[in-house]
Amino acid sequence: MTMSDISQFFAEYGLLMGGIICLIVISAFFSGSETALTAVSRARMHSLEQQGDKRAGTVSTMIARQDRLIGALLIGNNLVNILASSLTTTLFLSLFGANGVVYATLIMTALLVVFAEVLPKSWAISATDRFALTVAPLVRIVFLIIGPLSSLVNMIVRFILGRFGVTLSKSGSMLSARDELRGTVDLLHKEGSVVKADRDRLGGVLDLGELEVSDVMIHRTAMRAVNADDTPEAAVKTVLESPYTRLPIWRGSIDNIIGMIHSKDLSRALAEPHASPSTIDIVKVAQKPWFVPDSTNLKDQLNAFLRKKVHIAVVVDEYGEVQGIVTLEDILEEIVGDISDEHDLEISGVQQEADGSIVVDGTVPIRDLNRALDWMLPDEEATTIAGLVIHESQTIPEERQSFTFYGKRFIVMKREKNRITKLRIRPLDGAAAMTPSSR
Template identity: 35%
Template sequence: MTALALALSLLLLVIATALRAGGASLVSTPRADALHDAAEGSDRAATVAEILDDRSRIQPAIGMVHSATLVAAVLPAGWALAVDMDGFPLAVALTGLGVAVILVGDLLPRSVGRRSPRTLAYRLAPILKRAVAIGGRASNFLLEEEDAEEEIEQDAQDREEIELISSVLDFSDTIVREVMVPRTDMVTIRENDVSDLAVDVVVEHGYSRLPVTGEGFDDIRGIIYAKDLLRFLDEGTAPEAVSNLMRPAYFVPETKRVSDLLSDMQSGKVHIAVVVDEFGGTAGIVTIEDLIEELVGEIVDEHDTEEAMVEVADDGSLLVDARMAVEELSELVGVELPDEGWDTVGGLVLGLAGRVPHEAETFEVEGVVLTATRVQGRRIAQVSVTPPSK
């Protein structure tokens, strides 16, 4: 079954490659040349001339069919990989699959097609004609007339197609602060604790690596690995101080781009980094899994539990996890909420209050009513959101 799925992916990738190369060759072919060759008896040149009669349809139509075929090519192969892998190896394999599909199914055939105008267009004329017909009907069905006119621009269509497929890999604008686990959610262990206690913490929370603190969160001394604890237990020796088993910590600024950090962590074989703010204090931690999830989406393992970021209360208001991004809440309620100076809904409420609010304390911004429904110490955990009345 796995071999059949891979064969299907390969077939669809070949079709997508042909569509991309043929489409690039087609738009580089002057219609006058096609008409001339058709007059000399070339049936395929006549087909190309017919397609080129309305150039505005070519890019949106072929682009839609090509994109759909490329996505369809990834699915069977992705399923086949998921059968044999899970966790981090699966994420890496899916990332490699995405890169290969973009190169083989889009970028390389585009270059080949532009270097071979007419030749490839004539050879692939039948499949290109069908693609234009299918894509044209789909475009008319899915797009409004105004959107369809915007899709006409040839160069813009090329860029949109690349961005659509490569967006899963392009996360260069995201900084570490946006994906890290904040210090309020960190689970740590002190350097003078013994190994037995460290094992209990690992088992209780399900983490394979824990930051080791000295005098507090802003004094990270190292990282303790669960596998080092297990190796120590296997030896059957007496409990040891965590400070004797920990490894050096890897520190990164919270403004570092996640794309750069992923590259650094991969090359340095580092799995967890301590994030520091501009004052040198600990802002949080980030793992290589957090970075991979920015590429491929949430990776759920046996220790993860599903936590809803938004719940609908009985009165119709929204109960929102305070860690939700302000941008996401803005999209949810249909109102542009201020996000300068903070990233999360909890940060927005703190900014409006100017202090740590009390539970049930209410604030209003842009017609949206925000209520701190759960406050844990100096941290807001949950916020009730009432959108503006229509």
Template identity: 40%
Template sequence: MNEAPIGILLGVLVFLLLLSAFFSGSETGMMALNRYRLRHLSRSGHKGAQRTSELLDRPDRLIGVILIGNNFVNNLSAAITTVIAIRVWGDGGIAAATLLLTLAVLIFSEVTPKTLAALHPERFAFPSSLILKPLLKILYPLVWSANTISNGLLRLMRVNPDEASGDQLSQEELRTVVNEAGTLIPTRHKSMLLSILDLEKVTVDDIMIPRNEIIGIDIEEDIEEILEQLRNAQHTRVPVYKGDINNIIGMLHMRNVARLLNMEDINKAALLNETSEPYFVPEITPLHTQLVNFQKKKLRSAFVVDEYGDVLGLVTLEDILEEIVGDFTTDTEDHNHDIQPQGDGSFIMDGSANIRDINKTLHWELPVEGPKTINGLVTEHLEEIPEHGVCMVVDNKYRMEILQIQDNRVQTVQMWTVPKE
């Protein structure tokens, strides 16, 4: 080396700096890869992704071969730089040459390639796998020795190198991934994905039709009144009960009723014969569980009951689907009669209005952990049945004035947002 021309030594030095840049960029590119995209490309048959995925299956070996190559190249660069410095400037030039080599390695072999690899990891990782994979086979004994010693030191520090951290995402992490997908996922689809994640937090009593709003058939009524109700029914399935909604007999499908209405002598027995068995679910059943239960049982509706067996309401498959895809209407505000917008920016609301529906319609953040309706929200905050004209503020964000009280419940309120200071 001492007798080699300086020009050749400089050429070798430049080549070694390029090799150092390759190893540095490869390391950053490999570690910066999106593991989920890598798996997708690998399963799709992408050769570079498959090679890279094989290397990343054992990251200790991959890092080992990269660091061995990088350290060898950098040490050899330092030796050549020392020879050049002594031949050009003498012993006094070693310090200056060391400083120049440090700057060259830092700029051209570390910062620049690592920055590019972090910004475009696939452009670095996939091509570099063509070299790193055979290089790992060639240097395997050396890599194995280095990893064995390194893993032994880790075990002395009570760290198990065989424990993989895994790439599993929690629900909140997955929510962040969906939110940050940007234009890769259409806004409509993004909303649906987030709604699916929320199914675990929402229970059937959050979306059910309250018992006081259930439109059903009392089998004890006169047959003519029952037939008139059936002719004017707006739903495809109608609950049938005896005397009280707690005495549920079953569900009557209007498709079967249409056939019966053509009969001359129709009676209650014929109606009961077409009524299917009722299906009851606890009020605390999560929506994702109930969706699976509907699918298993081939049913589309269920009666929600409390711990005492009393009917609280009715939940349908359509209600759960609306939680995912949104209401099956073109404009929620036009069809939500419980919320009436006013000219001054406030809203007149029915006391039975569902808080979750209000939040979705108006993009508000009323508390949903406790009461389900406006009436329940008011009575919980005031801890008594209020009189009309009473005003209150919820969470320092929403102002509410009670307009009407009837039958010991809030019938109508006026609500508006509190202006921010």
């Protein structure tokens, strides 16, 4: 082929080839923009927008209408891909005759896959936020021009799927904000970016709305309380010797809570002139008790504690019977972990054995055990580890009876009446057995 032939070729087909190359570049722009704008961090864009970045505001506006945005980019991408393929086919038909269709198909497939799909999408995913901010002004023009057509296409798609009984959600995500945050934190922990303690604290905050007061309260069987019918000396001694600063006062039965005594209020009363333990009426010093339903979620209860500036409440069931007490500290411990001071009793209820097993008191909450040992025992149906064994076994186990579920062997070490008071838990080697089995 002589130089004159080459010159003639480019004179005849140069404009057409240039158009095809431009269309491939535009297709790459659409593909990269779609990847970047669907994977961009909404939180990062919001932060940049607050700092005055107008491009971040543009991105936030477009991803708020994600269905319209993706539709506009897909329509634009398909238009340029089809046009590029048509022009290439026309070029190759004039050069190679009927065989040009085959050549055009093979060459355009290779070019579009490499240069209009894999390359721009790989680039976009490697620098998502920066890529999204760069293309935002141009994509906004496409969004405004093709957006109405995209909305029309979405309406047609919803109508057709609706004829087959398929309803598309208009929300942008199938996951709640809580689930998205939880998944992000767990993933970052798995990758090593977030330490376990921080993951547990963030998880505790996210779980407040899912937990009820009954999940964290001090049960009535473990509740310290003062009998109003005791002698003044005995009542004062009970309060002052208690490791807790606030105690409920009952009369007649534990279901009749008549007050809440604070050790500081008692100390002030004892500091009055001529006051002594034998003359103190502890009921008069006490404050009015606050009763809350056991079904109240922890988020609402925390807000109620802060609003009323009260640190303790009596928990009752739907029949008005006292189930226990809940404190502000109990809720905060769900976020930050165990809070201990110099007067707290150091009773964890969990003991590591030399053989790798764990000896646990039956009253230990499942959530505390999961947090301490990084386990995943379910806590939807039971609050304590003893309650989990009873729920899974569907019986009140006997001593030395064992059960296997959730990849652990649970051995009942001690039982008092109908209560499991001590268990040995031994993790199993190999796959977890999800169905309880007894032997």
